[in-house]
Amino acid sequence: MLGFVISPTLDSLFLLQYIGILLLAIHLPFIFGIIGGTNLSVFFNILDKKMPNPKSRRFSQDIITQITIHPIIGILLGILPIVVLTLIFFQFLYGVPNKVIQIWLWAAILVQAISIGFIYGYQKVWKYRSQHFLLQLGLGGAGLLCLAIGYFLFLANKNWLLYPEYWFIEVIPISLCFSSNLIPSFLGFISLALVATGAWIFIRFRHGCFDMENPQEKSYVQFCHQIGTITVSIGVIIQPIAGLLDVILLPKVAMSWAVIACYMANVVAAMCICLTLVRQFDKIACYKWITMFVLLQIGIYIGYDHLTRTNALQEQLAVLDRVAKQNMPQFNKPKGSINFISEGKEVYEIHCMACHSIDGQKGLGPSFKGSYGSKRIVASKGLEHEADMDEAYLHNSIINPSQDIVRGFPNVMPALNLTEHEVDVVCTFIQSLR
Ligand code: HEC
Numbered sequence: 001m002l003g004f005v006i007s008p009t010l011d012s013l014f015l016l017q018y019i020g021i022l023l024l025a026i027h028l029p030f031i032f033g034i035i036g037g038t039n040l041s042v043f044f045n046i047l048d049k050k051m052p053n054p055k056s057r058r059f060s061q062d063i064i065t066q067i068t069i070h071p072i073i074g075i076l077l078g079i080l081p082i083v084v085l086t087l088i089f090f091q092f093l094y095g096v097p098n099k100v101i102q103i104w105l106w107a108a109i110l111v112q113a114i115s116i117g118f119i120y121g122y123q124k125v126w127k128y129r130s131q132h133f134l135l136q137l138g139l140g141g142a143g144l145l146c147l148a149i150g151y152f153l154f155l156a157n158k159n160w161l162l163y164p165e166y167w168f169i170e171v172i173p174i175s176l177c178f179s180s181n182l183i184p185s186f187l188g189f190i191s192l193a194l195v196a197t198g199a200w201i202f203i204r205f206r207h208g209c210f211d212m213e214n215p216q217e218k219s220y221v222q223f224c225h226q227i228g229t230i231t232v233s234i235g236v237i238i239q240p241i242a243g244l245l246d247v248i249l250l251p252k253v254a255m256s257w258a259v260i261a262c263y264m265a266n267v268v269a270a271m272c273i274c275l276t277l278v279r280q281f282d283k284i285a286c287y288k289w290i291t292m293f294v295l296l297q298i299g300i301y302i303g304y305d306h307l308t309r310t311n312a313l314q315e316q317l318a319v320l321d322r323v324a325k326q327n328m329p330q331f332n333k334p335k336g337s338i339n340f341i342s343e344g345k346e347v348y349e350i351h352c353m354a355c356h357s358i359d360g361q362k363g364l365g366p367s368f369k370g371s372y373g374s375k376r377i378v379a380s381k382g383l384e385h386e387a388d389m390d391e392a393y394l395h396n397s398i399i400n401p402s403q404d405i406v407r408g409f410p411n412v413m414p415a416l417n418l419t420e421h422e423v424d425v426v427c428t429f430i431q432s433l434r
Contacts, residue, residue, distance in 0.1 A: 013091075013092060014310075016088045016091055016092065017306060017309065017310060019084075019088060020085055020088050020306070020309075021302055021306055023081040023084055023085050023088075024081070024085070024302045024305065025298075025299075025302060026077060026081055027077060027078070027081035027082060027085075028196075028298055028301070028302070029196060029295075029298060030073070030077035030078060031077070031078055031193075032192060032193040032196035032197060032200075032298075033067040033196060033197055033200045034067055034068070034074075034078065034116070034119060034147070035147060035151075035190070035193040035197070036193050036194050036196065036197025036198070036200070036231060037063045037064060037066070037067035037068075037197055037200065038064065038067070038119050038122070038140060038143060038144055038147070039144060039197075040059075040060075040063055040197065040227065040231065041059075041060045041061075041063045041064040041122075041140065042060075042122075042137065042140040042141060042144060043060075044056040044057070044059050044060035044063075044227075045057075045060040045129075045136075045137065045140070046137070047060075048060060049133065055219075055220055055223045058220065059220075059223065059224060059227065061126050062204075062205075062224075063201070063204075064119075064122065064123045064126065065123060065126075066200070066204045067197075067200065068119060068120060068123045071120050074116050074119075074120060075116075078112075078116045079109070079112065079113050079116060082109055082112060082154065083109055086105055086106070086109060089105070089158065089161050090102065092161075102161075104153060104156075104157050105153075105154070105157040105158075105161070107153060108150050108151075108153035108154040108156075108157060109150070109154070111146050111149050111150035111153065112146070112147065112150035112151070112154065114146050114150075115142075115143045115144075115145075115146030115147040115149075115150055116143075116147075117143075118139050118140070118142045118143030118146060119139075119140070119143035119144075119147070121139040121143070122136060122139040122140035122143055125139065151186070151189065152182075152186055155182060155185055155186055155189065156182050159181065159182055159185070159251075163251040163253060163254060163312050181245070181246050181248075181249035181250050181251070183245075184242045184243075184245035184246040184249060185242075185246045187238060187242035187245075188239060188242035188243050188246055188301075190238075191234075191235045191236075191238035191239040191242055192235065192239065192297060192298065192301055193235070194231050194232070194234055194235030194238075195231075195232050195235035195236055195239065195270075195273065195294055195297060196235075196294050196297075196298065197231050197235075198228045198229070198231040198232030198233075198235065198290070198294075199228075199232070199287070199290050199291045199294040199295075201224055201225070201227060201228035201231065202225065202228050202286060202287035202290050202291065203287050203291055205221055205224035205225065205228070206287050207221060229277055232273060232277060232290065233274075233277065236270045236273050236274055239266070239270055240266070240267050240270060243263050243266055243267070244263070247259065247260060247263050250308060251312070253311060253312045254308035254309070254311045254312045255308075255311065256307065256311050258307050259304060259307050259308055259311070262300055262303055262304040262307060263304070265300050266297060266300045266301070266304070269293050269296045269297045269300065270297070272289075272293045273290060273293045273294070273297075276289040276290055276293065277290070340424070340425050340428040340429075341425075341428055341429050341432050343425040343429075344425035344426045344427070344428050344429025344430070344432075345429050347418070347422045347425055347426040347429070348368075348426055348429055348430075351416050351418065351422075351426075352368075352426070355412075355413065356368050357369070358433055364409075364410075364412065365406075365409055365412075365413060366406055366409060368430050368433050369433055370433065370434060371389050371430065371433070372389050372394065372430055372431045372433065372434075373388070373389060373390070374388075374389055375387070375388055375389075376389065376406055376407070377406075377407040378404040378405060378406050378407065379404070379405045379407065380403060380404050380405075384407065387404060391427070391431075394427050394430060394431070395423065395427060397413075398416070398418065398423055398426065398427070399415070399423065400415070401413035401414065401415055402415075
């Protein structure tokens with residue numbers, strides 16, 4: 001898993017961040033509907049079995065058909081974005097020491113894919129519900145369980161991957177779940193799903209879609225709106241509490257004032273949703289306002305996620321750099337870019353090639369081939385001693401050529417007027433000559 005698709009410069013990592021935002025914006029509204037809608041469908045399905053009621057039954061079937069749309073949509077909006085998102089995280093984290101976490105992340109995606117399959121199964125066997133009630137319920141229940149486990153794992157691993165503070169904790173799955181802000185962030189995720197599902201209900205069961213002259217239809221729409229109101233209310237009540245806990249437990253590297261501002265904005269949006277529910281309940285335009293505020297909340301959620309990750313990015317780069325240094329010396333500069341080597345080669349060709357070869361041939365000065373990390377005898381102020389060519393030695397030989405003189409060579413290397421950057425890149429180049 002060593003190697004990048006794109007070289008890990010800050011710019012390309014930021015570009016990936018934005019692709020990630022786009023993916024979340026596509027994925028979240030759909031998956032929130034699936035989470036809340038399946039819950040409601042299973043709940044009203046059981047309710048109807050216990051206390052037969054045509055409205056419960058109709059709602060249970062309507063909501064699951066409305067939210068699942070089509071299996072192809074399930075793959076495109078539900079599964080594909082998280083696969084790509086995971087690959088993006090890996091790009092951020094090339095060479096992460098904890099391969100175990102990466103395996104867990106794939107496991108999370110697998111479980112999520114299975115859950116989507118179960119949920120479509122549940123929806124498909126609605127036709128045969130009267131004969132195969134338990135089979136149908138089993139599919140729905142298994143789908144919900146897998147969905148919960150899948151997202152729990154996904155959030156857990158995302159936290160681990162993105163906040164290097166956690167990388168060196170021992171990899172015990174249970175500590176993976178409880179050593180971070182995972183529980184509140186999962187709770188926040190679920191509560192947002194509830195609010196979003198409520199908005200979904202208000203949109204799909206709005207007055208315009210039904211014949212309001214027909215009393216039976218009218219009372220069904222009212223029934224659906226009550227469910228929508230309760231769903232939104234539960235979500236809106238849990239959200240600020242979960243959000244506050246999340247902010248408190250957020251890893252240090254991810255914290256900033258903008259993160260707190262996001263939290264406050266979310267609370268304001270939640271209050272607006274409550275006001276809409278209270279004041280406009282019977283009015284027809286209610287769903288427009290609720291939808292708008294819920295979309296706002298999803299936007300804030302994505303912004304929050306993005307901000308915390310961006311803050312952690314610098315820290316990640318530092319950790320990456322350390323890891324990269326151990327694995328590949330040519331990535332040993334903070335920018336970690338492969339360009340350093342080609343730039344260094346140019347500097348070498350202009351300033352050093354006359355005296356230093358890179359093929360092992362002895363010139364006026366020693367060859368650079370395989371020199372990095374090897375030992376030599378040098379004389380410093382006339383005293384001979386053994387020296388390793390490490391980073392400090394290499395750097396110093398270029399800046400202060402006459403301080404250490406390699407045995408068997410004349411003290412003729414000039415002090416070249418190189419910029420700091422030129423010295424950096426040429427060092428990287430020499431280190432790459434194994
Ligand atoms: C005029 C010839 C000359 C040029 C040009 C020159 N060097 Fe040298 N360099 C030497 C000589 C001779 C030595 C060995 C004596 C010493 O250690 O000073 C040496 C030693 C070194 C060493 C220590 C090598 C070892 O094996 O311990 C390094 C590193 C080095 N040079 C880097 C550079 C770099 C980088 C450049 C170009 C930016 C450069 N030199 C340009 C002549 C040169």
